[in-house]
Amino acid sequence: MPDVDKPALQELASPHSVDELERHWPDKPKYFLVEGDIARLPAFVRSQELSSFDALASVYRGNAGFVNAAKSSAMMPADSKQALKLFRMGLTVFFDDIAYCVPGATEFLRQLERDLGINPGGARLTAFASPCDNGLAPHYDCNDVVSIQLLGTKQFGLAPLTELPYPYGRHYTPGAAALPDTYPQMTEGFPDWRSAQFETIEMKRGSVLFYPRGTWHQTRASAADSFSLSIIIEPPAVVDCVIEQLRLLMLQDSRWRKPLYGAWGDGRSRESAFTQAAELLREIPAIASAITPKDLVRPTLAQEHQLAAIDRDSRFQRVPLAGVAFDDSTEAADSALEWVRVTIKDEHAIEHTLGRIEVPRQYREVVSWLGTQGAPFSADLVASRFPAIPFEDHKKLLEICTQIGLLKLLSFPALRSVVRS
Secondary structure, three states, rough: OOOOHEEEHHHHOOOOHHHHOOOOOOOOOOEEEOOHHHHHOHHHHHHHOOOHHHHHHHOOOEEEEEOOOOOOOOEEEEOHHHHHHHHHOOOOOOOOOOHOOOOOOOHHHHHHHHHOOOOOOOOOEEEEEEEEOOEEEEEOOEEEEEEEEEEEEEEEEEEEOOOOOOOOOOEOOOOOOHHHHHHOOOOOOOOOHHHHHEEEEEOOOEEEEOOOOEEEEEEEEEEEEEEEEEEEEOOHHHHHHHHHHHHHHOOHHHHOOOOOOOOOOOHHHHHHHHHHHHHHHHHHHHOOOOOOHHHHHHHOOOHHHHHHOOOOOOEEOOOOEEEEEEEEOOHHHHOOEEEEEEEEEEEOOOEEEEEEEEEEEEHHHHHHHHHOOOOOHHHHHHHHOOOOOOOOHHHHHHHHHHHHHOOEEEEOOOOOOOOOO
């Protein structure tokens, strides 16, 4: 793909090409370092808010943390209002999500997500400030990282985590308590950074470092205080997408919703519960076969992106207690267009208007049908019931009715035929 098609990634990789970067990152266990004048980098990097750590600390009000690498590897939560005080005490300070207070940063992140082909919201911008001789103790992250050095210099020690490709969950620091999700990944035992072969590089103002998840790293501000950004890239893992879709499929079958009484008891009740569970477990392959790759991606998209991708397989359901009402006044009878009022009833059966839409009069029957459906239906079913209307018009009508609150676009497949024992 030409570099021009990935403008955000190209700005970070400059003066190298995106093709060269992608030979090293993010799917290879090797870092990629880019050096040069900071003027080549995205404009947001040179904003007033990022001119110093003091400037950022004066506007940032979000999650923060601090650590003293010389004493501990644990990052402790902090009040962002105390960030400067903690920094001046000699501690490394971390800001979790700074894009909202840096002009142009959010727009850059959304473009970077498009460049990488990941979900909207899959990248965020963080900041680190380390006093001279402080930094971060050895650890690895479960996300891909782009580190941008803004001020000062920093020694970066890097080593691949060869024992564990694509680690899942949160960062792992030897000596800290391991999270439950860490144990099933450690099939060969827990890794130890002390046996890793670290390579040290120096980050200077304008340096950009790309390194993949599962990279041992440690940092130390050298010669002067360090101020840097990290772009954290964390799209959902395949396991998360699949499990969520399996859950939504299983919820469509009452047998999966049934409580597993007896399983924690003994005797016949336990045997009965285990028999019931065994029968259901045998059906999992058939249930999983209903999931398509598109189903894995769809739930992570904002509604406007899901609606823009409506096709014949897209499924909808009328929102409970929502309906439609038509303007049957004499004045409206001669018009080619008709106003439709979308309504909803509250718990007291009082009707409220969600909004009004204007549609061609020949679409009245379609809108009326949509407003009376109880069960889920596909866009293809709507099109087959009203074949005189072009499918593109059906898509627009379904989009509008979803936006106004009459319909819910379903982000999971239907549980159709399942092999039963």
